[in-house]
Amino acid sequence: MKRIIAIVRPEKIEPLKDALFAADVSGMTIAQVHGCGNQHGWKQYYRGTEVLLNMVEKVKFELVVEDHIVEELVDLICDTAATGEVGDGKIFVSPVEEVVRIRTRERGADAV
Numbered sequence: 001m002k003r004i005i006a007i008v009r010p011e012k013i014e015p016l017k018d019a020l021f022a023a024d025v026s027g028m029t030i031a032q033v034h035g036c037g038n039q040h041g042w043k044q045y046y047r048g049t050e051v052l053l054n055m056v057e058k059v060k061f062e063l064v065v066e067d068h069i070v071e072e073l074v075d076l077i078c079d080t081a082a083t084g085e086v087g088d089g090k091i092f093v094s095p096v097e098e099v100v101r102i103r104t105r106e107r108g109a110d111a112v
Contacts, residue, residue: 001096001109002070006061007035008081008089013059019080020063023073026112029062037090058089064096064112 008016013030020028034055044051065073074091082088101111 001064001099001112002067003094003096004061004063004065004070004073004077005092005094006077006081006089007033007058007091008061008077009083009087010057010059012081016061016077016080019076020061020073023076025063025065025073027063031060031062033058033060037087056087064099066109066112 006016010032017028017030034057036054036056044053061077063073070093074093077091098107099109099111100107104111
């Protein structure tokens, strides 16, 4: 199993959520986050004082899926979330050693 973490623009939350459900993803965790990447922020003026804003609002999607659908979902996320501009986000894929459903104590793919 793999964990996919996708950090995307806030305006992509609904289209990406709909696309993932249409791809039969059984579940996901979505959180609003702040961060910065290559953008390193921008300058704004507040009451005549220059302020560096370096944390940008993003949305984080986390999914745990079977290995054989990872590439399909990565492509789907890229197709849905891309605008072609700096700040579209990142996708991280990492192995998952174990999953346990708390209620039933099922393990592995059955717990996902």
